[in-house]
Amino acid sequence: MKRNIKFLFVLLLTSSLFVLPSSVKAGNPDRSGQAGASELLINPWSRSSGWGNANSACSKGLESIYSNIAGLAFTTKTELIFSHTAWLQGSGVSINSFGFSQKVGKTGVFGIGVSAMTFGDIMITTVDLPEGGVGFFSPKFMNIGLSYAKMFSNSIYGGLTLRVINEAISDVAAQGVALDAGIQYVTGETENIHFGISLKNVGPRMKFKGDGFSFKGLVPGAPNNMTIEQRSADFELPSLINIGAAYDINISETHKVTAAFNFTSNSFTNDQYQLGAQYSFKKYLMLRAGYSYEKGITKIADRTTALTGPCGGFSVEIPMNKEKGSSFALDYSYRASNPFQGSHTIGARINL
Secondary structure (H helix, E strand, C coil): CHHHHHHHHHHHHHHHHHCCCCCCCCCCHHHCCCECCHHHHCCCCHHHHCCCCCCCCCCCCCCHHHHCHHHHHHCCCEEEEEEEEEECCCCCEEEEEEEEEEEECCCEEEEEEEEEEECCCEECCCCCCCCCCCCEECCEEEEEEEEEEEECCCCEEEEEEEEEEEEECCCCEEEEEEEEEEEEEEECCCCCEEEEEEEEEECCCECCECHHHEEEECCCCCCCCEEEECCCCCEECCCEEEEEEEEEEECCCCEEEEEEEEEEEECCCCCEEEEEEEEEECCCEEEEEEEEEECCCCCCCCCCCCEEEEEEEEEEEEEEECCCCEEEEEEEEEEEECCCCCEEEEEEEEEC
16 A cells, blocks of 8 residues: 555656646746746745755755755654745845644654745835825735655655745735645665655746726726726746755764755746755754856856855754754854845744
8 A cells, every 4th residue: 555655646746747837948048037926936944045955855854845845754743943034135025934844643744834025115106106105015925835745665755735825915916826746765875865856836827916907097988987907917836846966974973964966947047056065063063055056147247146156054953852852943044145135044943
């Protein structure tokens, strides 16, 4: 029975990777800017963003909800994360995230992740009042992911996430759903070789609706002003595929270095190549760095993203109860950008 379940899951993910909508064309720069819900491409968690999302093959625990949901299956009991990101410092954009995961049964893990993106107060301007003076509006983006991951064997882990997406201002909003799926494979004499593949942000088109598309105007043949509603175009989600590998170098029982590589095939932006490394002193201290490369990123004239590639971070974990294995950790990551003063993420993690 377990073999049948494993086979069905692998078949489902493999089919998803190859039977994508015809609109998914990897790394097509001509389609840049044609997708919506681009906040789904931002990693709100501090550990994985500290080495450039290169750890899709070896991510473990709740943060795997973003990079590769299969890593959620490594949750031992209960995990909580609170995270705050100052996105592109100086732009006024911030992301607040919360995550919770709980092991269910011997091999399953249930998780939930919530991310809310705010842009501050933006002045309302009109054709008649281009300088504003009539108030402010505050866009709010939110996505909620419900996840389940399972350990199929000592080497194979898999998971699925159903994500609900909402983007809104006071009189216009768009809602949608997306599916993520992932698999991790662990091998080697000391289980130090990792492979992973994940599919993200696959779902139906989204469309903005609301009173904001209505206005008063004259209709030919009508004596009075009437309410006229404009049509809005629908848009696709920024689907992508991650293919990653990682290798653990066990220097001693207390020191370990992990090197990781990830290739991201994007549907609407340039493909990305991420390299990262992490040094671990037991589970108490972790230092990490990474670099994310895409075509044109080294030249200002050709760059299509504010992020310039380098990133880094660290984690400090304090045991609370050695018998139960509970701990408290503080995480930080930095992502360089130009312009703006980089992106800073601070997180607090509790393992129970």
